[in-house]
Amino acid sequence: MPEMNMIEAIRDAMDVKMSQDGDVLVFGEDVGYFGGVFRATAGLQEKHGLHRCFDTPISEGGIVGIAIGMAANGLRPVAEIQFADYIYPAYDQIASEAARLRYRSNGDFTAPITIRTPVGGGIYGGTTHSQSPEALFTHIAGLKTVIPSNPYDAKGLLIAAIEDNDPVLFLEPKRLYNGPFYGDPHAPAKTWRDHELGEVPTGHYRVEIGEARKLSNGDDVTILTYGTMVWVAQKVAKDLGVEADIIDLRSLLPLDIEMIERSVNKTGRCVILHEATRTSGFGAELAAQVQERCFYALESPILRVTGWDTPYPHAQEWAYFPGPKRVGHALRQVMEA
Amino acid sequence: MPEMNMIEAIRDAMDVKMSQDGDVLVFGEDVGYFGGVFRATAGLQEKHGLHRCFDTPISEGGIVGIAIGMAANGLRPVAEIQFADYIYPAYDQIASEAARLRYRSNGDFTAPITIRTPVGGGIYGGTTHSQSPEALFTHIAGLKTVIPSNPYDAKGLLIAAIEDNDPVLFLEPKRLYNGPFYGDPHAPAKTWRDHELGEVPTGHYRVEIGEARKLSNGDDVTILTYGTMVWVAQKVAKDLGVEADIIDLRSLLPLDIEMIERSVNKTGRCVILHEATRTSGFGAELAAQVQERCFYALESPILRVTGWDTPYPHAQEWAYFPGPKRVGHALRQVMEA
Amino acid sequence: MAKPIRLNTSRLYVPEPQFRPGDTPDYSHIAVPVAHTPSRPDPLCAAHETTPHATKLIRVLRFSGEAAGDWAPKISADALRGALRDLALTRAMDDRMFTMQRQGKMSFYMKSTGEEAVSIGHAMALRDTDMVFPTYRQQGILIHRGASIKEMMCQCLSNSGDPLDGKSIPVLYSFKKHGFFSISGNLGTQLIQGVGWAMANAYKDSDEIASVFTGEGATAEGDFHYALNFASTYRAPCLINVVNNQWAISSFQGIAAGEGETFAARGTGYGLATLRVDGNDLLAVYAATKWAAERARGGGGATLIEHFTYRKSGHSTSDDPTKYRPENEPDVWPFGDPLDRLKNHLIHIGEWDEDQHTALLTEVKSDIREIYKSAEAMGSLSGETKVNDFTMFEQVYERSLPHLDEQKRMFAAEQD
Amino acid sequence: MAKPIRLNTSRLYVPEPQFRPGDTPDYSHIAVPVAHTPSRPDPLCAAHETTPHATKLIRVLRFSGEAAGDWAPKISADALRGALRDLALTRAMDDRMFTMQRQGKMSFYMKSTGEEAVSIGHAMALRDTDMVFPTYRQQGILIHRGASIKEMMCQCLSNSGDPLDGKSIPVLYSFKKHGFFSISGNLGTQLIQGVGWAMANAYKDSDEIASVFTGEGATAEGDFHYALNFASTYRAPCLINVVNNQWAISSFQGIAAGEGETFAARGTGYGLATLRVDGNDLLAVYAATKWAAERARGGGGATLIEHFTYRKSGHSTSDDPTKYRPENEPDVWPFGDPLDRLKNHLIHIGEWDEDQHTALLTEVKSDIREIYKSAEAMGSLSGETKVNDFTMFEQVYERSLPHLDEQKRMFAAEQD
Ligand SMILES: Cc1ncc(C[n+]2csc(CCOP(=O)(O)OP(=O)(O)O)c2C)c(N)n1
């Protein structure tokens, strides 16, 4: 099986779908000739033609707006927003329009669009190249939100997203593009080359939206996480010798609540990790649901480990990032409680 | 003391501030000559002049954009967004700009703006005149979000918001403009006339941002709520004979977590009510914090009573609204657990 | 805290309409062009050849009833009588629904009175398969395309005959089968979607086009700019229509930056073709639309059309226009009434008379009354809407999701 | 699932630049106007008198060094030499910082090479108290206004001398004391804020004005439209500058709808005054800015100025421009280099010579090197930034809030 990093896997997913289906178009800022600032669309214009992979004006609202119109007219647009931090000008088109077109027209018109956008910090991007806005989308009925943590899932989930008949936000943890990241910026960088999840099948396969993946099995504690934090969780649990059920949610909405429930009912302890701002982050929803459903199994409070309630600072990036220390602190706390 | 409905109280707050401070300007769609679609600014243009209370183009992004520029230049703009459902075109200006201007300039520039906007359902407004998007703002560091449930608080909080040196979202539960609403649309409408919170002092006073108000005292259960649901909670608790600590949060961020903690530690039970969509609503944050802080005091799972995870439908409005039945169901459930 | 009030020294300019309640409106300064300028260029001309058209006004119908000038289209008398009927039907339906809203049968209604010719003249010049992205004031397009008036009424009544199952507020129709895109309650958003639809048409090598609408007030939204910009970049086969009916809700077109320039002129700076047309002149609307549609289909790209008209009623059932403009302003508005003007034209060319006209009005009024009755029989807000509450959980997604199933169960439980 | 690929039959138009890597760029079709048209109207003229200026190009400096035409400003030789020094300083600083970024001293940098005259000519024509709302390529304004270059460098190095305490990425300066608004990383957003600032000036009856900037690429954002629209409605005393340097990141100005019309022309449809100026000609930039500032201060409202220039370097340190455009395109760009052109002018009028010039370049280079050294001594990303991590909790709000205090305690706890 070919080894791919996450960028290659994402590109391959688009390539597979573009090859199978003439209705699939790819567009966004700098995605055409240049192949995207993270190279996710490199070569697609050359291979599939100028009309199928092209640059757009710098107008995120316009990008999503045309995607909706095209999708309603039978195409399958895949739009790239260069950084999730720049998705807000499109928020109205996403939340008011893409999310509700099916509903308000009672199924007369639909908007099967995929919006790809890089999220998360770890590249010294500061306040405007580091955000993780997933909770702003999970609050909107009519949207699906997914976030892969590795090349294998990235390809399969992106294919599933493109084939989905509802609008899907596909969030890409940019710190994982080139390799898993275990939370220490000073450690030598890893690539996906030797990682089992860097082995990506050729051709078409799907990772179903709504199915979480269990990364490790343990009876001590359940760790709920997604994106970059998956690998930090793995590393810290290992280092501390904690036997954890680590669940990589992959899909935030729909949520694989069954797997979560089973696990917490088994372990009785739960820690939630995400990079986003704490207050009203997606961790809040997870904590709320877990205590609703597993209350009587819980032996200690569910803890959240998150970014702080500040903008993502530049020089203090690693003080903001919920790294191994913060995660370890919470894991120990929840185990001792 | 004069009796006012909530619209009058809001108008009076602006009038007081405009009279005291020449830097206070009021603008938005239809707010000038016409006085606003809910009449909140009626008479302000005539009294304070065309330059101090005026109509804007239909451009929510532009409205917030000029507000930020004016505020940075020393004014105290109060911008109206006609319905919260139309705030999304301004989301970028709010979340990326107003919220972060102070941070990214390290205090060199600031954006002391107040954004007033009606929220909530109950007027057959359907998908686009009924939303409660508070959770989309509480997730953004740098913003404050408040929501009064009565005329007294509305005036005092709005004055505090205008005087605040940070951007404040001032959410107005439109169903409460004319009177308290106890959840039954078929019952005769109440006015604020005979309600103690309809007695509004003349002139300047503040209700501090960050302080919740306890509506009733009880040992059975803590009800956390805000906006329209405050009165539904009161009615249902009374009808069921439940002795509840009903906490009207008034300010979502900052949150009066001390009052909440004290109460739940006393009652051991907690129900959270809001009108907004359930998933990733502000109730999730409340539940997460309550279980983090009061875990060992809790005797039953924290329940959330909310709108459904659908757009706010038109004809099915009262099936969507978290009315007395849904609230009663949860209260009984939490008491029996 | 106390700071000086700067009331009288402020240089900030805030536009105001000329007339407010209590004033006697006088529009004699608005010259109604009689020369029926400007001339009609080739539809595939360079965009800048239409720059003069953005500030002039295309007209065909003189008040005498005569059709004159370069733009006078050839339309059969039958088709014109059909158009007259569509105008009358639209107006009668609006009147009826307004009255019924006042009686509590529905939550809300929006009339298009005074500007019906924009929709109907426009629809006549398009193919029925061209997708329109309307606002809430283009019901005339549906009427012209033969949509079921009963279904439209049922939508407004949110009853068991409502194709939208009560999900949307009145007037926000969706009729894919009639090339009528689902109307959004959020102003402006559909402009850029229509451009995307048109780009898809081009991509699919189809020669269908899209036609998108906005009121002059909503041109201030970012989506208007996106639409002009993307339409220019990709030469999208579409028509972008600004219906300038002088008023948003209570704010006049000067607040929408209408004092600086015409709305049609917004297009010139993007390199789009631009036309400004007398929207109360059905033949002119038809001719301008035809021109722009031919241009779009022929690969010439988008045209921005400003339809200059007047909103005779309130914005919706929720406002009283006499609160912000003189009561008789609609009557003194110098461009006449679209229905009367088409009627006069038909009479002028000997294809219509007063008796026929009276009969037509009586007929459509009673038709509408009957249709309304049958619609109301399927439910209304004042009685029972007869919409199953559980439909609110449908069409959120293509297939329901587990959390929605659970909420459905919770809702069922709370019914007992 | 398999559907036909429509590759070759698609009618969808997608703009492409004329030259890509491997091509030999030839710009001989771009006529460099020699007549120095158009003429200079009265700054308080009607906006539409400037319509021709939106599509022509205001120039003052001939390649010979001569200053000619209606727009030739009167600037003292001393001031011109000062401008030359500002240009050289800006360029030297950009070069130095670029190199230092490559050595890992800072995370990122953005040069303004090739377009320095836009910032410096502009700043010379404004008052220092006029607030500018810059993008990340107007560092020249700070240099001209005498901001501390060391502080600027410390900002880029995110070190203990950084006035922003490391909160923002490099180049996103904020210098209120120099009338330089905090730069946002989000494109476009500040355009409308600048209009609001200007409205506040008018409201306060101050005669200060605002000047807002965008690249041609970012004109596609909604904020650009808001800015034009609100500036028109309220006649805001401001200048709206589009720096058309031909490129966004990898996309050429045709993707920003630049094929349809010039960027200056966007303003005509809003009723704004419009000027298009050779951005590599410092005297022309100065003259156009002076005109527009006089107009704004005099109550004439906003002017949209397109500065026609060329981005000689990559977009930032993160991209390699030879990946999307011919390597020598900057050299064959027909409008010359702004620094050389001003130098030639000074020599032409006998106020400068080659030796002085060489000395100037050497001097600024060594000045910059010295300043950089002292800046780096305060920390850099490659070593220790020397910024206290706890500052990240400051300036979120005016005063900290309880939940932030708690997070600060959590952070302190995790330090052990
Ligand atoms: C984004 C948004 N902002 C505000 C509104 C409220 N609103 C509905 S219609 C209207 C006026 C629209 O005026 P115009 O565009 O001129 O259209 P007209 O009603 O005259 O046809 C306003 C402000 C809305 N529906 N959507």
Ligand SMILES: Cc1ncc(C[n+]2csc(CCOP(=O)(O)OP(=O)(O)O)c2C)c(N)n1
């Ligand atoms: C809202 C937003 N979208 C995208 C970006 C990413 N981005 C940064 S600069 C840039 C290109 C800007 O081009 P232009 O406006 O021409 O300015 P220039 O860099 O040429 O000065 C892009 C796409 C951003 N910063 N903000």
Ligand SMILES: [Mg+2]
């Ligand atoms: Mg209008």
Ligand SMILES: [Mg+2]
């Ligand atoms: Mg550029």
